[in-house]
Amino acid sequence: MAVRKDMRKVTDAERAEIIRLHGEGHGRNEIARLIGRAQRTISLICAEEHLVFDVTMTEEATRHRIAQLAERRAMLAEALQDDAERLSEQIWQPAKVFRIGGSANTYTEHELDEPPADAKKDLMASAGIAIEKSMRLVPPEREDLEGLAAVDQWLRGMMPGE
Secondary structure: OOOOHHHOOOOHHHHHHHHHHHHOOOOHHHHHHHHOOOHHHHHHHHHHOOOOOOOHHHHHHHHHHHHHHHHHHHHHHHHHHHHHHHHHHHOOOOEEEEEEEOOOOEEEEEEEOOOOHHHHHHHHHHHHHHHHHHHHHOOOOHHHHHHHHHHHHHHHHHOOOO
16 A cells, blocks of 8 residues: 555655754745655754744735735726716617517628617616726725715806706
8 A cells, every 4th residue: 555645754854854944934835846845844853843924925915916916907997987988988889789580591691880779788787886896896995985075066166056
């Protein structure tokens, strides 16, 4: 019966090598790769020896990754906003409608000044979804909302009878 590689007893030489590599500042994952042992094995041996790993590099890498993801979400939100604007513009653009049907399965098409009502409804729904998703990815700042309220008040003041 074969013994799994990670079930082998750690030798004194491996233990010494783990401690030496830790002392040189190598991380747990790197030590595991270098000596061919599981990360958990490295963690257990270091814990037994009261050795801790410097997590500042991990924390910095995590902060960097979070910043990258935030940037990607912002780019996606911007693309969704662009999509919403293009969809909204299509509501008032000339449109081609077509139909395939009849007993001969005939194709017919017509050019219209603007899309029919059902197509406009679909375009508006799609634009609304894109805007909603964009705002979820990058919500407006509270100051932006307060600024919008001030603009609303100014516009109401400009309206006759207000």
